[in-house]
Amino acid sequence: MGIRNVSSRLAARRLLVVLVAVCLALGTWLVSGSSGAGVPAAAPPVPRAHCGPGSLPETSTQGRVPKADYTSGRVARGYRCNTAQVSHQGSSGGFKTLRYTDANGHTCAFYDSTLTLPRDVIANVLSKDGLGVVVLDMTDPAHPRRTANLATPGMLSPHESLLVNARRGLLVGVTGTAATAPGILDVYDVKQDCRRPRLRSSTLSGLFGHESGFSPDGLTYYVAGAAGGTLVAVDLTRPRRPRIVAKQGGVVYHGVRLSADGRTMYVAHIGSPSAGGITGGGLRILDVSGIQDRRPGAKFKILSTLHWRNVSIPQVAEPFTRNGHRYVLEVDEFVDLFSFKGLANLTTAPVGAARIIDVQDPRHPRVVSDIRLTVHQPDQRYGPQKRDPGASFVAQGYAAHYCGMPTRTNPKIAGCSMILSGLRLFDIRDVRHPKEVGYFNKPVRKNTRLALIPTFGAYAMSQPAWDVRRNEVWYTDANSGFYVVRLTNGVQRLLH
Numbered sequence: 266m267g268i269r270n271v272s273s274r275l276a277a278r279r280l281l282v283v284l285v286a287v288c289l290a291l292g293t294w295l296v297s298g299s300s301g302a303g304v305p306a307a308a309p310p311v312p313r314a315h316c317g318p319g320s321l322p323e324t325s326t327q328g329r330v331p332k333a334d335y336t337s338g339r340v341a342r343g344y345r346c347n348t349a350q351v352s353h354q355g356s357s358g359g360f361k362t363l364r365y366t367d368a369n370g371h372t373c374a375f376y377d378s379t380l381t382l383p384r385d386v387i388a389n390v391l392s393k394d395g396l397g398v399v400v401l402d403m404t405d406p407a408h409p410r411r412t413a414n415l416a417t418p419g420m421l422s423p424h425e426s427l428l429v430n431a432r433r434g435l436l437v438g439v440t441g442t443a444a445t446a447p448g449i450l451d452v453y454d455v456k457q458d459c460r461r462p463r464l465r466s467s468t469l470s471g472l473f474g475h476e477s478g479f480s481p482d483g484l485t486y487y488v489a490g491a492a493g494g495t496l497v498a499v500d501l502t503r504p505r506r507p508r509i510v511a512k513q514g515g516v517v518y519h520g521v522r523l524s525a526d527g528r529t530m531y532v533a534h535i536g537s538p539s540a541g542g543i544t545g546g547g548l549r550i551l552d553v554s555g556i557q558d559r560r561p562g563a564k565f566k567i568l569s570t571l572h573w574r575n576v577s578i579p580q581v582a583e584p585f586t587r588n589g590h591r592y593v594l595e596v597d598e599f600v601d602l603f604s605f606k607g608l609a610n611l612t613t614a615p616v617g618a619a620r621i622i623d624v625q626d627p628r629h630p631r632v633v634s635d636i637r638l639t640v641h642q643p644d645q646r647y648g649p650q651k652r653d654p655g656a657s658f659v660a661q662g663y664a665a666h667y668c669g670m671p672t673r674t675n676p677k678i679a680g681c682s683m684i685l686s687g688l689r690l691f692d693i694r695d696v697r698h699p700k701e702v703g704y705f706n707k708p709v710r711k712n713t714r715l716a717l718i719p720t721f722g723a724y725a726m727s728q729p730a731w732d733v734r735r736n737e738v739w740y741t742d743a744n745s746g747f748y749v750v751r752l753t754n755g756v757q758r759l760l761h
Contacts (some may be wrong), residue, residue: 358741419451441474520581
């Protein structure tokens with residue numbers, strides 16, 4: 266599908282936004298120091314995975330890809346533990362990998378092909394990967410078949426907003442970048458044939474694009490415009506005519522997720538403007554029952570805000586239950602880039618990684634455990650690993666980005682894209698003592714793509730998707746494309 270109705274003004278604005286964001290990132294990179302003084306304490310890393318037959322284990326600290334492996338060429342073989350590659354497609358990726366089976370039994374994968382426009386435009390055109398959101402026919406996961414590229418304005422660069430609602434068969438995304446974007450919201454119908462999505466509407470109802478959330482019933486799509494300071498609820502009862510039913514300004518929110526009844530919202534709260542920059546980030550829980558019920562004048566109501574030590578940039582909090590008890594798996598991205606304290610020395614700025622939070626009482630949430638790798642620890646920020654390819658770039662580095670689970674009810678396993686460390690797998694049956702059980706990492710050895718952001722190392726940023734029946738997990742690496750990974754050596758039993 267070709268690009269539709271993209272004006273030169275819109276394209277120029279997007280380019281300016283990306284260049285500003287990149288310059289800001291590079292600027293903060295350059296002001297970082299190298300001293301380890303005053304590094305705050307952090308929770309210990311989870312136990313390291315025991316790798317079985319067929320593995321190619323890491324050669325250094327848990328999660329690290331050392332410079333020596335690039336020099337020797339070892340990095341070209343990749344690193345895997347209790348996993349095996351089933352297939353690979355394309356040469357780029359973004360923030361979401363989604364799996365959906367339509368009403369006629371077709372199974373598809375959807376993924377955004379770029380981190381931010383225009384990073385991969387030239388490379389994707391030259392490689393024939395195409396632009397926007399890639400649609401794959403996954404009838405045979407060993408041989409994914411690309412059937413469409415969605416390159417309408419909202420899908421050309423949906424940033425972190427791309428979501429599919431299984432109940433209604435709607436695929437939705439909002440134009441967004443690391444900074445402010447126009448918020449064009451595209452709604453596609455994938456219910457009858459996911460291989461060939463049908464555009465239902467393309468409107469400005471997103472206000473500002475960045476992250477998002479979907480009510481389980483598929484009637485309300487929420488847009489979190491972090492840079493614009495907005496949170497918007499969009500009614501999709503009529504996909505051809507989206508309408509805003511609630512909005513709030515003055516908030517710096519990231520990913521939003523909803524409880525099973527759609528009445529409680531779990532917000533990755535980046536923080537609030539203060540004399541020290543944007544500080545006070547954590548988890549915010551909101552009552553959105555009035556919006557869910559479509560009460561006139563309904564508002565977002567804050568129930569609680571939870572903070573924790575070593576917070577970086579809260580990304581998203583995925584709800585799940587363990588024996589009926591409510592939790593969220595929350596993940597932070599990157600390092601602290603917004604507080605003046607974090608910006609003063611990015612080498613020692615905290616890596617938030619991930620954690621499990623008890624939200625049974627929404628007014629009194631509490632952290633019950635942390636999910637961290639050794640390479641995320643404070644003392645690692647200023648050690649030899651800072652010289653590893655990609656480690657000192659603030660938009661890459663040894664940090665986390667997205668986590669996901671195969672089910673919301675009693676999940677046994679979680680998968681997290683941890684950027685330079687690749688896809689990591691964790692046993693979360695004991696919510697107080699999670700442990701690593703496997704990983705899959707395919708770093709790029711040489712900078713060969715025509716992109717604005719470095720393309721060496723791994724760039725695992727996407728939320729993973731799960732094919733439980735086949736014991737597989739799907740994810741994308743922004744530097745190398747889409748992967749289907751099979752779980753091995755008994756780890757696959759955690760899917761069932």
